[in-house]
Amino acid sequence: MPFKGNAARRHHIPKQRYRVRNWQKYDAALRARGSLTVWFSDEAVPPRSTAVPSDSAQSDPTPRDRHPQAIADGGRRAWQATSG
Numbered sequence: 001m002p003f004k005g006n007a008a009r010r011h012h013i014p015k016q017r018y019r020v021r022n023w024q025k026y027d028a029a030l031r032a033r034g035s036l037t038v039w040f041s042d043e044a045v046p047p048r049s050t051a052v053p054s055d056s057a058q059s060d061p062t063p064r065d066r067h068p069q070a071i072a073d074g075g076r077r078a079w080q081a082t083s084g
Contacts, residue, residue: 046076046080046083047064047067049076051068052068067079070083
């Protein structure tokens, strides 16, 4: 292979190295790079079939507490038809 004959004498451009000068920003950027925040609505993700109403409900049950009760009363299909 003729192109490998001069490989030892060929000029290679070294990989560029970056010097970190602001470590606080660099660390914050590394932490933020791996984080992904995703918001789910109750309509998009139905509650589990084993879900039970929470004990910490204040006065009125929240929609998250009403969904398991609706599933228990009418079944999953009826709940999907009413919740959209």
